[in-house]
Amino acid sequence: MRxxxxxxxxxxxxxxxxxxxxxxxxxxxLSVEGLRAVARNHLHxxxxxxxxxxxxxxxxxxxxxxDALPAVRVLGRSDRVFARHEHGKIRTxxxxxxxxxxxxxxxxxxxxxxxxxxxADDPSxxxxxxxxxxxxxxxxxxxxxxGLGDIGPxxxxxxxxxxxxxxxxxxxxxxxxILLDARDAPSMIAAVRAIAPSFGAILLEDIKAPECFDxxxxxxxxxxxxxxxxxxxxxxxxxxxxxxxxxxxxxxxxTTAVIGQIGLGAAGLGVCKLLLAFGCAVLGADPREEAQQRxxxxxxxxxxxxxLMRSCDVVIATTxxxxxxxxxxxxxxxxxxxxxNPEPEIDPMTALAAGAGFAVxxxxxxxxxxxxxxxRGALDAGASRFTHAMRIAAAEALADMASDDSLIPDPLDxxxxxxxxxxxxxxxxxxxxxxxxxxxxxx
Numbered sequence: 166m167r168x169x170x171x172x173x174x175x176x177x178x179x180x181x182x183x184x185x186x187x188x189x190x191x192x193x194x195l196s197v198e199g200l201r202a203v204a205r206n207h208l209h210x211x212x213x214x215x216x217x218x219x220x221x222x223x224x225x226x227x228x229x230x231x232d233a234l235p236a237v238r239v240l241g242r243s244d245r246v247f248a249r250h251e252h253g254k255i256r257t258x259x260x261x262x263x264x265x266x267x268x269x270x271x272x273x274x275x276x277x278x279x280x281x282x283x284x285a286d287d288p289s290x291x292x293x294x295x296x297x298x299x300x301x302x303x304x305x306x307x308x309x310x311x312g313l314g315d316i317g318p319x320x321x322x323x324x325x326x327x328x329x330x331x332x333x334x335x336x337x338x339x340x341x342x343i344l345l346d347a348r349d350a351p352s353m354i355a356a357v358r359a360i361a362p363s364f365g366a367i368l369l370e371d372i373k374a375p376e377c378f379d380x381x382x383x384x385x386x387x388x389x390x391x392x393x394x395x396x397x398x399x400x401x402x403x404x405x406x407x408x409x410x411x412x413x414x415x416x417x418x419x420t421t422a423v424i425g426q427i428g429l430g431a432a433g434l435g436v437c438k439l440l441l442a443f444g445c446a447v448l449g450a451d452p453r454e455e456a457q458q459r460x461x462x463x464x465x466x467x468x469x470x471x472x473l474m475r476s477c478d479v480v481i482a483t484t485x486x487x488x489x490x491x492x493x494x495x496x497x498x499x500x501x502x503x504x505x506n507p508e509p510e511i512d513p514m515t516a517l518a519a520g521a522g523f524a525v526x527x528x529x530x531x532x533x534x535x536x537x538x539x540x541r542g543a544l545d546a547g548a549s550r551f552t553h554a555m556r557i558a559a560a561e562a563l564a565d566m567a568s569d570d571s572l573i574p575d576p577l578d579x580x581x582x583x584x585x586x587x588x589x590x591x592x593x594x595x596x597x598x599x600x601x602x603x604x605x606x607x608x
Contacts, residue, residue, distance in 0.1 A: 169198065170224060171243035172214045174231065178207065182236035189230050190216065213243055217507070254326040255333065255340070260296070292547070300339040301540055302364040303328045304357055306347055309373035309396070309431070312485065312506065318344035321371055328370060328395075328536070335582045336537035338544070340368070350379040354387070361388050365544050368536065369394040374430045375455060385550055391543040393551050395536050397435025402535040402556050403573065404436050404481060404502065405443060406563035410572040411500055411523050413564075417478065420444040425477030427470060427510065428484035429456035436481055437465050439560070442553035448473050470494075482510040492519035499523075504530055531576050534563055538582040542589025548597075558592035559585045 176182040190197060199215030218224060232239045263269055270276050280294050292298040307321035325342035332340040343360065347353045353376070357367060367390065369381055381394040393399070412419050424440055426433050429451035437447050437460060447465040450473045451457060457467035474480065474494040480501050482490060487508035492515055495501065500523040501516045503509035509526035516524035539559055543551060562585045566574040574581045 168217070168220065169246060170216045170218060171199075171245050172216065172228070172231075173203075173240040173243050174212045174214055175209050175238040175240055176212065177236040178205075178210060179236060182234075183210070183212070185234050186214070186231055186237045189227065189234065190214070193227050193230075195222075195227075211240065213245065250323055254323075254330045255342075257339075296339055297363065298365045298544055298547075299337075300341065300364050301329075301332055301366045301368050301544075302343050302357070302360065303332075303340050303368045303370055304343045304345065304353075305369070305371045306345040306353060307371060308348070308376070310371045315373065318346055324371060328368065331533055332368075332537055332540065335533075335576075335579065336541035336586065338537070338541060350376045350383070353380050354383045357384055358387055361390065364390065366391040366540055367393070368540065370396065372396075372431075374434075375459075377431050378434070378459070389549045391540070391548055391551050393536070393539065394431065394435070395532065396431040398439070398551065398556055399532040399535040399539065400432045400483075400530075401435040401439040402539065402559045403530050403532045403563065404504070405439055405557070405560035406534070406567070407502065407525070407530050407572045408440075408479065408500075409560060409564035410567045411479075411525075415498075415500060415522055417500070419479075422446070422478040423448065423476055424479045425450065425473040425481065426465075427451075427473060427480065427482040427489070428486075428505075429453070429460055429467075430483065432483040432504075433481075434459055434463070436483070438463055439553065439556055441465060443557055448477060484510060486510060490516070492516070495519035495521050497522075501525075502530070503527070525572065529572055531573075533576045534573055534581065535559060535585070538562075538585025539589055541582065541586035543593060545586060546590040546593035546597075548593040552592070552596050554596055555589045555592040558588040562588035 174186055176186060187197065195216050195218055197214065198217050201213045202210055203213050204211040228239050231237055261272060263272060284290050284294065303325045305318065305321050305325055307318040308315045310316050310321045310324055322342055322344060329340035329342055332338040345353055345356050347356060361367065367384060369377065369392065372380060377394050377396065381392060384392045408419060422445065424445050425448045426437050427450045429449050437449055440447050441464050448468050449460040449465050450468060450470040460467050475496065478499065480499060482503045483505060485505045488511065490503060490511035495516055497520045499521050501511065501521045502525055503511045504527040506527040513524035513526050539551065543555065563573055566581055566584060
């Protein structure tokens with residue numbers, strides 16, 4: 166796994182001093198992921214240089230070579246990442262000022278008792294008189310965290326805080342990380358059911374397969390609020406959006422194309438579900454019989470990797486296996502989405518050189534574009550569950566906002582999440598109207 170290393174360098178204010186440092190980095194076969202001047206005087210400039218070496222890379226020889234340059238001095242490594250995590254990334258704040266005795270008595274005791282009695286008589290009033298309808302539980306047991314694997318609940322908290330911060334920043338939602346010290350699906354299901362009354366929706370995150378499927382299915386059946394496993398469905402929405410953008414460039418009709426999904430874990434099966442709902446023919450490759458059976462139940466067709474590569478117009482890979490796809494497997498004109506991070510199944514430039522008509526890696530497909538708008542739209546609509554129509558609406562909204570030179574829009578563009586939320590809410594309303602139609606006819 167690649168983890169950012171941030172170096173602090175001091176260079177002379179002279180032509181070529183920074184270039185000499187960057188040349189040493191290039192000689193070490195590393196790419197510069199970020200470069201920022203943090204201080205400058207008439208003699209020197211101090212830089213933050215961000216690299217992403219593999220875990221096995223020994224950084225010390227590189228630091229020695231940099232320090233040996235006449236115009237460069239290594240000041241050390243920056244704690245920028247840790248500094249931005251200090252004391253956590255989220256906090257709870259009051260939405261009303263509590264600045265007088267009257268306000269205190271209204272918002273707390275004794276005034277709050279009136280609201281409690283009203284909710285006891287009519288629980289649906291919680292949508293209007295509590296934060297429930299704007300609050301999401303971000304739930305994990307830490308069993309499948311990023312590329313780190315099973316690191317446990319506490320170690321996963323920075324990721325869950327990150328999700329919560331993004332929901333707040335991009336969708337104006339409250340979100341609470343919930344860490345479960347539970348390994349089996351029944352225990353996780355029972356825990357989430359017990360806390361569900363506090364929340365308007367449940368976001369499941371970083372729970373390993375196959376437990377993640379059982380947990381999500383059971384909670385969808387048991388609860389009357391939206392439940393979504395983001396590793397499956399948030400990823401699927403952004404993948405479909407990317408496919409829609411790419412297909413327009415390639416003149417490809419996705420509903421007549423054959424699409425192959427390599428890797429049938431949480432992300433892969435989530436992609437398959439949505440593509441099948443969209444009307445695509447889907448082949449899937451995975452060595453695990455259980456994963457193949459799940460694909461069959463969805464309506465997809467399991468096959469061998471070699472067969473998939475020969476047969477498919479579009480190939481999506483979410484295996485986590487670096488260089489799984491060899492250049493000889495690429496078919497002329499094939500669209501390749503090698504989405505594993507940090508190392509793709511095939512480098513996009515390698516795929517293009519082998520004849521692919523289009524190729525991207527996981528850096529171009531970020532699921533932060535999906536989940537904020539999905540949850541905001543579902544909560545705005547008062548939806549009781551997420552549907553395929555809501556997820557497809559989100560994907561189409563993202564594809565429509567992509568510029569000519571990118572597959573998907575900027576994830577930090579607030580308008581994108583507003584547009585996705587509105588599309589999801591409309592799709593939810595349409596679903597509800599369609600469900601009510603038979604009852605209206607019968608009446």
